[in-house]
Amino acid sequence: MKAVNKHLVAFTALSFLLVFLTSAPTFAHQERSEGYYSFLDPRGKVIFQTALQVSLGDEFIGEDNSHYRVTRLEKDKAYCEYLGKVSLRAQEERSGPTTWFSTLFPLRTSPVSAVRGKTVAIYHTHSDESYVPSDGSASIYARGGIFKVGNAMTARLRRLGLSVIHSTTPHDPHDAMAYTRSRRTAAELLRRQPAAIFDVHRDAVPREQYVATVKGENVTKVTLVVGRDNPKIKANLNFAKQLKEINDRENPGLIKGIFLARGGYNQDLFDRALLIEVGTHENTRAAAERGVKLFADSVPRALGVAGTPARTQPAQVTQRTGSWSALAWTLILLVLGGAAYLYLSTGSWAELKRKLERFEFMTLLGQKKK
Numbered sequence: 001m002k003a004v005n006k007h008l009v010a011f012t013a014l015s016f017l018l019v020f021l022t023s024a025p026t027f028a029h030q031e032r033s034e035g036y037y038s039f040l041d042p043r044g045k046v047i048f049q050t051a052l053q054v055s056l057g058d059e060f061i062g063e064d065n066s067h068y069r070v071t072r073l074e075k076d077k078a079y080c081e082y083l084g085k086v087s088l089r090a091q092e093e094r095s096g097p098t099t100w101f102s103t104l105f106p107l108r109t110s111p112v113s114a115v116r117g118k119t120v121a122i123y124h125t126h127s128d129e130s131y132v133p134s135d136g137s138a139s140i141y142a143r144g145g146i147f148k149v150g151n152a153m154t155a156r157l158r159r160l161g162l163s164v165i166h167s168t169t170p171h172d173p174h175d176a177m178a179y180t181r182s183r184r185t186a187a188e189l190l191r192r193q194p195a196a197i198f199d200v201h202r203d204a205v206p207r208e209q210y211v212a213t214v215k216g217e218n219v220t221k222v223t224l225v226v227g228r229d230n231p232k233i234k235a236n237l238n239f240a241k242q243l244k245e246i247n248d249r250e251n252p253g254l255i256k257g258i259f260l261a262r263g264g265y266n267q268d269l270f271d272r273a274l275l276i277e278v279g280t281h282e283n284t285r286a287a288a289e290r291g292v293k294l295f296a297d298s299v300p301r302a303l304g305v306a307g308t309p310a311r312t313q314p315a316q317v318t319q320r321t322g323s324w325s326a327l328a329w330t331l332i333l334l335v336l337g338g339a340a341y342l343y344l345s346t347g348s349w350a351e352l353k354r355k356l357e358r359f360e361f362m363t364l365l366g367q368k369k370k
Contacts, residue, residue, distance in 0.1 A: 031174075036205045039078045041068060047080070048257060050223075050277075051204035054078050055262040058228070061086050061244075062257045088245040118305050119163040121189035121197040122150050125182040125266075125275075127170040129202050134285035138204070142170035145285045149278050150200045152289035156296040162305070165192055179266055186266045186273070195303045196239070196272040199265065200292070207282035212253045212291070219291035220279030221256040222247075227265040227275075235271035239302065243274075246298040254294055272303075 031051050039048040039060055047068060048060045058070045060080070065088065068080035130145035132138050147168055154166040167189060171181040182199070189197060203210065203223065210220045224240040226233060240258045247255045256277075267273040276295070279288035 031204070035076055037076050037078050039068065039070070039080055041066075041080055042082055048259070049205040049209050050259060050261075052225070052259070052261055053263075058262055059083075059260040060257055061260075063248075063253070063255065086241075088241040088248075117163075117193065117195050118161065119165065119192060119194040120157055120299060120303075121165045121167070121186075121192065121194040122154060123167040123169065123182060123185050123189060123197070123199055124150060124201070125171050125178050125199050126174050126201055127168075128172055128174050130281070131202065131279065131283055131285040131288060132281050133283070138281040139174065142172050146200060146202055146278075148285060149202070149288050149292050153198070153200065153292045153296050156293040157299060160297065160300050162300060165189055165194065179264075183266045183269075186269055190270055195305065196274070196299065197270055199273075199275045201275060201277050202283075202288065203277040203280040205280050207280060210256065210279045210283055211287075214251050214254050214291075214294055217290050217294075218287055219254065219294060220283045220288045222254060222279075222291055222295050223256045223277040224258045225265065225275040225277060226258060226260050227263045227267045228260050229262060230264045230267045232268055232271055232273070233260075236267050236273055239272045240274055242302040243295075243298055246301050247295065250298065251294045254291065 031053060036049050036051045037054040038046050039050075039054075041047050047062055047066075054070060054073065056070055056073060058078070060068045062068070065085050067083040067086040069083055070078045071081050072079040124144075124146050126144070127146065128139040128141050128144045130137055130140045135145040150166055150168075154164045157164045167185050169182075169185045171178045171185070186197060186199070212219055212221045224243065226236045226240055230236065237258070237260070244255045244258060265273075265275050267275075276292075278292045278295075
C-alpha cells in the first residue's frame with residue numbers, strides 16, 4: 001500500500017509538471033486556429049474583435065477611450081462591463097513583482113530613463129503572418145508579408161532621424177511557443193539598448209474592423225497590445241497611452257484601441273515594449289504599410305527624441321535563434337521530475353543508488369553471457 005501511495009504521489013507530481021509546462025501564462029499566447037472573439041458592451045454592441053486568446057479580466061480601451069473589462073465568456077463572445085473613460089496621461093512607471101518566467105529566463109536591463117536615445121528595435125514573433133489580397137496567403141512560413149510591414153516602419157523611423165534595428169529572424173511555427181523562441185531575439189535586440197522595442201503583427205478578424213481613412217489615405221488601423229501577466233505592465237501601458245494620445249491628436253482614427261490581454265508577450269524584458277497589430281489578414285499589405293508609417297510618425301514624439309535623418313543606419317539583423325533555451329529548461333524540469341519519481345519509488349537515495357548499481361551489474365552480466 002505504501003509503494004502504491006508513492007507511485008501515486010510521483011504520478012501526480014509529473015502530471016502537475018506537464019500541466020504547468022503546457023498551461024502557464026507565459027506559454028499561453030495562443031490564437032484561435034479559426035474564428036475570432038467579439039467584445040460586447042453592456043448593450044450588446046460589438047466594440048472590438050480579436051483572434052488572440054481572450055480570458056476573463058482582459059480589458060480594452062476603445063478609440064474614444066471607453067474602458068471595458070471582460071466579465072463573461074460564451075464561446076466566441078466576450079461580455080464586458082463598462083469602466084468609464086480612461087485618462088491617457090502617463091502615470092508613474094513602476095514594476096510589479098518578478099514572475100516565475102523572468103526568474104527562469106533573467107535579463108538585466110537598465111531603467112528606461114538611462115537608455116533614452118534614438119534607437120528603436122523591431123522584430124516579429126509570428127514571422128509567417130501575411131496579407132491575403134497582396135501575398136496570396138494568410139501564412140507564409142518564415143517569410144510572411146509582415147516583414148515588409150516592418151520594413152516600411154523601419155524606413156519611416158529612419159527618415160525621422162532614428163536608428164532602427166529590424167530583426168528578420170523567423171520564429172515559426174506559429175504556435176504558443178513562438179513567444180518563447182522570440183524571447184531570445186528580443187533579448188539580443190535589447191543588448192543594443194534601444195529606447196523602445198516593437199513586436200509587429202497583424203490580426204485575423206474581418207477586414208472592415210481595421211479599415212480607416214487618415215489624412216486622406218486609405219490605411220489599416222493599429223491595435224496596441226499590452227500583456228497583463230507582466231511585471232512592467234504599468235510602464236508598457238503608459239507607453240501605449242502616450243502613443244495613442246499623440247495619434248488621436250495627429251492621426252485621428254488610426255489607433256483602434258489598447259488591448260490588455262492575459263499573457264506576457266516578453267514585455268517583462270523592457271519598460272517600453274509593445275505588441276502592435278497592423279491590420280488583418282483580409283487587408284492589403286499596402287494599406288498596412290501606410291498605416292504603420294503614420295504610426296511611426298508618433299514614436300519619436302512619445303520617446304521625446306528628434307533629429308535629422310542619419311546618413312548610415314544599421315543593416316537588418318537576421319539571427320538564427322531557435323527554441324534551444326526553452327527546450328533545455330523543459331528537459332531539466334523533466335529530469336528533475338524523473339529523479340523525484342525514482343526517489344519516491346525507492347524510498348531513499350541509498351536504495352535508489354543500490355538499485356542503479358544492481359541494474360548496471362545485471363547489464364554487464366548479460367553482455368558477458370553473450
